[in-house]
Amino acid sequence: MNAPPPSTLRPHESFRSLLAHLEATGELKRARRAVDPKHELITVTLKNQKTLKKGSLFPDVTGSPAPVATNVLSNRDRLATALGFAPTDMIRQLEILEAQPVAPVEVSEAPVQEIVLTDGVDIARDIPQIIHCEGDAGPYITAGVCIARHPRDGTYNASWNRVQIVGGDHARIRMMAPQHLGQYQEMAEAEDAPLPVAMVIGAPPALMLSAASKIPLETDELAVAGAWQRSPLRVTPAVTVPLMVPADAEFVIEGFVVPHAREVEGPYGEFTDTYVEPAKNHVLRVTAITRRKDAVFHTMLAGAAEDTTLLGVPLQVEVLKRVRSFADIVDIGTPGHLFGCVVSINKKSDEQARAVLMAALAAHNWMKVCVVVDHDIDPHDAEEVLWAIHTRCRPDTGLYHIPRLGSFPRADVRPVHKGKMAFDATVPMDLREVFARREFPGIEDIDLDAWFD
Ligand SMILES: Cc1cc2nc3c(=O)[nH]c(=O)nc-3n(C[C@H](O)[C@H](O)[C@H](O)COP(=O)(O)O)c2cc1C
Incomplete structure (x- = not known):
């Protein structure tokens, strides 16, 4: 696989830009009915994925403060479109660009802070309460990119972490070392300090991918996202925590991981298509929810095509580096x-x-x-x-x-x-000669529309 020339295709630098493109090209289906966020939203989406293979957009989610999109990046071609690469050279482009980080740029006007909720914030009211599987412990945030800084050197990490919603300012977040967020938390906890975090929902596509990738601990993942979208990630200071957050996201949930606190999280229907038993996980205290006025919430069924695409492409890059x-x-x-x-x-x-x-x-x-x-x-x-x-x-x-x-x-x-x-x-x-495949001359040029009704 030789080095491809730089891509001339345009990446989508925001989730909504991608949604608009997918809808315009028939890749995202808009529901015409209200949907129940408990089970129905995901069962309709699964059926859509199995038959039509399209993304789903639910404008009317019963009792919810925002529409919900899911199954958005559910195949490799869509991820390549989101990043502005040809699917055939995407992993090579990602490998090359990972070594050329582009630092984020700070902006003062941040769409994601059009609405700021701090006092009396209620995570069980202010975002959609989506329940995926019958045996899940309750509503979860399943498509949240967690932004955090290395407690000692300040490097930014991005990772996907599921969050079980409890209510008010209370949630539970799944993390553990050796993943980088787990390492950050261990360092903060050793100093009895809270770890500030920002859960980004509807993140720029390049950030979604860097959050799913195995990028070295010492590398800034916001800068890798900038490299992958070939322009700096637009960031803005969070309102209540000392972090920069993506200005063009849909929602940001600010807060901190409480040191020395663990609570039972789960059960949860995981990407192995089985339930993970309830187990002690970390406690997240929410300090603010910021959002666009017309924000679209994103949810992702663990193990569904969107999840396996986001995890699969980084695995392909890791294998490429080795082979x-x-x-x-x-x-x-x-x-x-x-x-x-x-x-x-x-x-x-x-x-x-x-x-x-x-x-x-x-x-x-x-x-x-x-x-x-x-x-x-x-x-x-x-x-x-x-x-x-x-x-x-x-x-x-x-x-x-x-x-x-x-x-x-x-x-x-x-x-x-x-x-x-x-x-x-x-x-x-x-x-080789025995196994040479049969050939059918001219097959590439056959236009079936000219042959059949
Ligand atoms: C949709 C989605 C959900 C995920 N949920 C979790 C999770 O709850 N906890 C976790 O440790 N990893 C989870 N992962 C995997 C991590 O995001 C992934 O391993 C990532 O590379 C870890 O980041 P790091 O390399 O910075 O440690 C999830 C991945 C995806 C795509």
């Missing part, structure tokens, strides 16, 4: 789930395929099942990948089982995430 020295990489996908990847290569020797597999398995601890395929297989298409496994993999030599290595670490499901496996689904070099 690129071993072969000519065509593309990398994460079809199925996030516990594996598919690397498509222009193979020059059989050994290259094996080296790519070992490097891919080591790229991230979630990597449990990796597959290497030839250049003619689309690594984003699970059916093509299975076809390659069926027709090209030689199980007696092309299947690797690596015992005694863990992958996804969450305690409840960990028993099945022990050991790793890999499939070489490339055609062996000495059989």
Whole structure:
């Protein structure tokens, strides 16, 4: 995968700019009826995703102070559109630009502070109360990007963290080390200090992606977002906490993580499609909610296409960084789930395929099942990948089982995430002629509209 030239496509620097574009291009469906935020909003969205595969915008959410959008970035092409990249070179562009951070710029007029709620703020009244799964403990903020600063050197981190709404100024936030927010909290708590945070809802798309990415602790994630959108992130001082927040977001919930306080959070329907048992998590005290006058709230079902797109693309970037020295990489996908990847290569020797597999398995601890395929297989298409496994993999030599290595670490499901496996689904070099694919001359030029009604 060679370095592509800088993209000339225009990124969307705000969530609403992206929403407007998706609606104009038929990619976002606007509901014509009121929706119940308890279960109905997400069941309608899931059905939409399974059949129409569109984003959902609910202008009328019963009892809610704002409309709600969901399933917005639910495929790779939409994320590429949001960032202004061609889908085929998105991960390479992200890798290149991550090394060229662009510092944020402070602005005084911040749309996200058109309305400022401080006294008597009630998180159970002032934002939509959305309940996704039947067994969830109650309403959650599931699409909030948490902004925080390193307590010692001030570096900005962005991460996605679910927040269980309790009421008034009281909420619970899921975080833990070694994730960076968890490390920040440990440092603050060691000094008996609260950790100021800002939960950003409807963040600029580049910030949504940097929040989902494994960016080194010492790198400022607001500056990486600036690099990815090829212009500085517009920020403004928060009203009640010492943080800069994205000026063009839809909502910001300001507050602090209380030191030495833990409360039971959950159950919650997680991205593994199972419930996480109730467990002690951190306490968030809300000090302000700021928003646009016509703010659109964003919610995301854990494990739905939007979530797996936002987590999958950064995984693809991590794998690319590890495998690129071993072969000519065509593309990398994460079809199925996030516990594996598919690397498509222009193979020059059989050994290259094996080296790519070992490097891919080591790229991230979630990597449990990796597959290497030839250049003619689309690594984003699970059916093509299975076809390659069926027709090209030689199980007696092309299947690797690596015992005694863990992958996804969450305690409840960990028993099945022990050991790793890999499939070489490339055609062996000495059989290339036998496996040459059939050709159908002129197929690219056939216009079906000219043939059928
Ligand atoms: C929608 C969404 C929700 C997430 N929720 C959480 C969460 O509640 N707690 C958590 O620790 N990580 C969560 N993650 C994963 C982290 O955001 C991700 O691992 C991120 O890279 C961590 O940031 P860091 O690299 O700065 O530590 C979520 C990711 C997404 C996309």
